[in-house]
Amino acid sequence: MTPPALVLVPGLLCDERLWRHQAGGLADLAGRVLIPNVTGQDSVAGMAGSILRTAPERFALAGLSMGGYVSLEIVRQAPERVEALALLDTSARPDTREQTAARLALIELARAGRFDEVWRTLLPKIVHPDRAEDPGLRSTVRQMAHAVGPGGFERQERAIIGRPDSRGDLPGISCPVLVLCGRDDALTPPHLHEELADGIPGARFRQVDDCGHLSTLERPEAVTRAMRSWLEPLTDRPTKDTHQKS
Numbered sequence: 530m531t532p533p534a535l536v537l538v539p540g541l542l543c544d545e546r547l548w549r550h551q552a553g554g555l556a557d558l559a560g561r562v563l564i565p566n567v568t569g570q571d572s573v574a575g576m577a578g579s580i581l582r583t584a585p586e587r588f589a590l591a592g593l594s595m596g597g598y599v600s601l602e603i604v605r606q607a608p609e610r611v612e613a614l615a616l617l618d619t620s621a622r623p624d625t626r627e628q629t630a631a632r633l634a635l636i637e638l639a640r641a642g643r644f645d646e647v648w649r650t651l652l653p654k655i656v657h658p659d660r661a662e663d664p665g666l667r668s669t670v671r672q673m674a675h676a677v678g679p680g681g682f683e684r685q686e687r688a689i690i691g692r693p694d695s696r697g698d699l700p701g702i703s704c705p706v707l708v709l710c711g712r713d714d715a716l717t718p719p720h721l722h723e724e725l726a727d728g729i730p731g732a733r734f735r736q737v738d739d740c741g742h743l744s745t746l747e748r749p750e751a752v753t754r755a756m757r758s759w760l761e762p763l764t765d766r767p768t769k770d771t772h773q774k775s
Contacts, residue, residue, distance in 0.1 A: 532764050533612045534585040535559035539567055539731030540618075541685050542648060542674045547593060549748035551756055558760045561585065568597060568681030573692045577602035581610070589760060591615035591707075593718065593745060595685060601695040604702055615707040615759055617752070618714050618742050620721040621695040621728065632686045639679040647682065648674035657713050657741035666746060692720075697726030706732040707759040711740030711747065731757070 535555060537548040545552070545564040552562045563584065570576045576599045590611050597619025598740030604611050604647070635647050648670055653661050660666055677685070708726040710719055719736055726734035735755045740748045 530699075531563055532558055532560045533560040533760075534563060535590040535760070536580065536584055536588050536590050537562065537564045538580065538590070538592035538596030538599050540592075540596045541689065542651070542670075542677050542682055543593075543596075545671050546669055546673050547743070549746055549757070550593075551682065551745055551753050553763045554749075554753035555756055555760060558757065558764055563588075567596070568677050568684065571684040571691075573598050573602045573688050574606075577606050581607055583642050586610060587612055589613040589615075589763060591617065591756065592619065593617040594619050594742065595689055598689065598692045598695075600709065601698065602692075604704075605695070608702070611704055613705045613707075613759060613763055614702065615709065615756060616722075616725055617709045618711060618717050618722075618744050619725075620717045621699060621725055623692060623694040624690050624723065627694065629690050632690055636683050636686055639682055644674075644679045644682070645671075654715050655742040656747060657711065657737070657739060660741070660747060666743075668743060669746060670743075672737040684700045696724070696728060699725065700730065700731075702729045705759065705762065707755060709752065709755055711736065711742060711744045712736045712738050713740060714742045714744070716742045743770070 539547045556562055565580045567576050570579060572649055582602060587610050590600050590603060597616045604614060614758055638646050656666060706729045708722050710722040722734060726732040737744050737748045738750045745752050
């Protein structure tokens with residue numbers, strides 16, 4: 530069987546650096562690895578549509594955080610094109626009022642020319658407490674944030690605020706699914722991933738120890754191993770079985 534293309538969708542204020550280890554570590558299992566730019570639209574539907582217009586006809590799909598919201602929307606728009614789905618450090622739920630208020634406050638900071646305060650405010654919430662002062666991780670988060678920029682950040686936040694409740698769609702997902710999170714993810718705690726895994730027939734749930742929200746950067750080797758186990762069955766089974774659970 531021809532290896533599937535692999536689409537890796539970044540999260541809020543992230544770019545291809547979020548997936549650097551996985552893109553390299555999974556390249557032998559994928560025909561192509563694509564990491565789309567998700568800074569140009571202000572809705573998850575728009576982001577999903579943009580990815581679908583440029584992606585191969587069929588592909589495996591993974592998304593982290595906001596990328597998970599977009600991945601669920603892609604499955605909603607074109608389920609027949611997704612051969613396998615990985616949802617990392619994300620949720621099927623819509624924004625709460627409190628979350629929306631916090632996002633709007635960060636948008637105002639960015640509009641006021643205080644964009645550096647945005648990623649610095651988010652950092653303690655998106656990495657394990659023991660890693661908040663790690664210079665390499667801080668540098669990567671800062672570089673990704675500035676690559677997205679204030680305008681892209683506002684569009685992404687408005688997309689997140691307006692995202693739909695995906696819980697009702699979970700039982701209809703029929704491709705192989707990996708649900709993974711950091712055990713210490715403060716933004717999207719493990720119980721939200723248990724909800725995802727329980728709602729999707731046959732989904733596999735993995736937790737990564739000593740890890741916060743940015744699992745692909747914090748524990749890259751563990752995440753890549755889990756994703757290899759998710760992708761490997763696609764490379765050695767007949768095409769006609771693509772949508773059957775392994």
